[in-house]
Amino acid sequence: MARTSQASRRELRRAGTARQWLLLAVPTALVGVAFGWALAWPEGHDPASAVRAISLVLGSVVLGLAVLGWWSRTETRPFAQDARLWQLSTAIAAAWMLSEGLLLTMTASETDAESLLELSVGRFGQYVTEISAGRVGLAVFACTLAATVWSAVAFSYKDARSPMPVLVLAALALVARPITGHMSQQMLGSLLNVVHVLAAALWLGVLAALGLMLRSRGDWARWLPRFSNLAVWCVSLLAVAGVINAAVKLGGVSPLFNTGYGQIMLAKSLLLAALLGLGWWWRRTWVGQAAAHRISAEASLRRATFEVVAMAVVFGLAAVLATTA
Numbered sequence: 023m024a025r026t027s028q029a030s031r032r033e034l035r036r037a038g039t040a041r042q043w044l045l046l047a048v049p050t051a052l053v054g055v056a057f058g059w060a061l062a063w064p065e066g067h068d069p070a071s072a073v074r075a076i077s078l079v080l081g082s083v084v085l086g087l088a089v090l091g092w093w094s095r096t097e098t099r100p101f102a103q104d105a106r107l108w109q110l111s112t113a114i115a116a117a118w119m120l121s122e123g124l125l126l127t128m129t130a131s132e133t134d135a136e137s138l139l140e141l142s143v144g145r146f147g148q149y150v151t152e153i154s155a156g157r158v159g160l161a162v163f164a165c166t167l168a169a170t171v172w173s174a175v176a177f178s179y180k181d182a183r184s185p186m187p188v189l190v191l192a193a194l195a196l197v198a199r200p201i202t203g204h205m206s207q208q209m210l211g212s213l214l215n216v217v218h219v220l221a222a223a224l225w226l227g228v229l230a231a232l233g234l235m236l237r238s239r240g241d242w243a244r245w246l247p248r249f250s251n252l253a254v255w256c257v258s259l260l261a262v263a264g265v266i267n268a269a270v271k272l273g274g275v276s277p278l279f280n281t282g283y284g285q286i287m288l289a290k291s292l293l294l295a296a297l298l299g300l301g302w303w304w305r306r307t308w309v310g311q312a313a314a315h316r317i318s319a320e321a322s323l324r325r326a327t328f329e330v331v332a333m334a335v336v337f338g339l340a341a342v343l344a345t346t347a
Contacts, residue, residue, distance in 0.1 A: 041233060041234060041323065041327075043324075043327045043331070044230060044233055044234065044327050044330060044331075046327075046331045046334075047079050047083075047226075047230070047330050047331050047333075047334040048076055048079060048080075048334070050331050050332075050334040050335050050338070051075040051076060051078070051079050051334040051335065051337050051338040051341075052072055052075060052076070052338060053335055053338060054075065054334065054335035054336060054337060054338020054339045054340075054341075054342075055071050055072045055075050055338040055339075055341055055342055056338075057289065057335070057338070057339065058071070058286045058289075058338060058339045058341070058342030058343070058346070059071070059342060061282060061285040061286045061289055062282030062283070062285070062286060062342065062346050063282070065282040065346065067342070068132075068342075068345040068346075069128065070125055070128045070129055070132065070345060071338075071341045071342045071344070071345045072341070073121055073124050073125040073128060074125060074341040074344060074345070075334075075337055075338040075340075075341035075342075076121050077118060077121045077122055077125060078196070078223075078337045078340065078341060079226070079334050079337055080114055080115075080117050080118035080121060081118050081166070081192055081195055081196050081223065081227075082196070082222070082223040082224075082226045082227035082230070082337075083114050083226075083227050083230045083231065083234075084111060084114050084115045084118055084169060084188065084192045084227070085189065085192040085193060085196065085223050085224065085227045086223075086224070086226070086227025086228040086229070086230050086231035087107055087110060087111045087114070087185075087188075087227070087231045087234070087235075088111070088185040088186075088188040088189035088192055089185075089189060089224065089227065089228050089231070090107070090185075090228060090231040090232065090235060090245075091107055091183075091185030091188075091189075092185045092186060092189055093248070095185075101235055102183050102184065102185045103180065103183055104235070105177060106235065107185075107235060108173050108174075108176045108177035108183065109177055110234055110235075111169075111173035111176075111177075111188060112170060112173040112174045112177055115166060115169045115170040115173050115188070115192075116170045118166050118169075118170075118195075119163065119166035119167050119169075119170050122159070122162055122163045122166050122195070123163055125159065126150070126156070126159040126160065126162075126163055127141065127146070129149075129155060129156070129159060130145070130146050130149040130150070130156060130159075133149055133153065133155075133156075154202065155202075158198050158199055158202050159199075161194075161198055162195045162198045162199065165191045165192070165194050165195035165198070166191075166195050168187075168191050169187075169188050169191040169192055169195070172187050172188055172191070173188055176188075193220060193223075196219055196220065196223050197215070197216045197219050197220065199344070200215040200216070200218070200219045200344070201215050201216055214263045214266055214267055215263075215267070217259050217260075217262075217263045218259075218260060218263035218264055218267060221255075221256040221257075221259040221260040221263070222256070222260055222333075222336075222337070222340070224252065224256050225253055225256040225257065225260070225333065226330055226333045226334070226337065228249055228252060229249060229253075229326050229329060229330055229333075230326075230330045232245055232246070232249060232326060233323055233326040233327055233330065236319065236322075236323070237319065238319050239312075239315050239317070239318060239319045239322075240315070241319065242312045242317075242319055242322040243312055243313050243314070243315050246308070246309055246312040246313070246322065247309055247312070247313050250305050250309045253301060254305075257298055257301065260294070261294075261298075264291070264294075268287050268291075271283070271287075272284055272287070282346055283343065283346045286339055286342055286343050286346060287343065289339060290336055290339040290340060290343065293332075293335060293336050293339070294336060296332075297329070297332060297333060297336070300329065300332075301329075304325065304329075308322070308325055
């Protein structure tokens with residue numbers, strides 16, 4: 023019994039160390055941004071893309087934690103009652119809020135062609151009250167602030183541990199900018215943007231949440247098959263919405279090769295295709311092994327971390343696409 027207990031503690035320590043590798047999703051998102059800038063050259067680059075990429079990753083994880091909490095509401099021990107979920111949600115939502123605040127300030131200074139240090143309070147106030155992009159950015163910041171506050175309250179008070187408010191706030195914050203972008207001028211454009219963004223956020227966010235919350239082989243056996251079924255829907259919706267968006271924006275095949283936007287879109291599509299192939303292979307191997315308790319929790323965590331980090335590169339490319347003409 024003592025040996026079993028010691029082995030379990032060692033496994034938990036190793037898993038805790040492995041979870042830290044999920045933090046690589048942030049720098050790899052920046053790698054995706056740098057790759058996108060290189061493909062768009064010499065059209066220039068927008069520094070706000072880097073902050074936007076980080077915001078997308080952080081927001082997706084907040085959404086994923088809330089979805090996992092809601093998803094497990096009928097379980098004997100739902101994740102929403104686990105203080106760890108709310109501790110993580112508070113920390114990540116706070117980081118997301120800070121990145122959105124920085125992004126809002128950067129876009130305000132770019133609008134006035136000023137540096138961040140030269141931006142006055144008055145000019146910033148005009149941006150967030152009189153310009154549409156500023157009002158949207160302020161609404162996004164407000165949602166992230168509310169999600170942070172709710173998570174902090176839920177961490178402290180068990181009676182407030184409902185994941186639905188955070189789920190709604192995170193979803194609204196993620197779709198607010200895309201829903202008002204260029205595709206909103208097309209028929210069903212806003213709906214396609216919502217589907218595209220939420221499908222990607224759920225794919226990355228829920229898998230990251232599993233990596234952060236699951237501790238045992240039994241946990242992975244219970245939750246990985248459920249995520250796999252969700253991922254199939256996410257990938258399908260992501261592909262359909264992405265193809266339609268690309269067709270509307272590019273208007274043909276040749277822009278895929280002779281424009282910066284098209285080359286970024288092509289690179290993003292190829293990476294998504296590679297992730298799709300990896301997902302298909304893991305659905306045939308990893309998911310079955312996990313469901314049958316034939317793979318350790320640490321090994322499942324390593325696979326989840328690899329997929330999350332790889333997806334973060336795609337998020338970086340998507341952030342560049344959002345700021346490329």
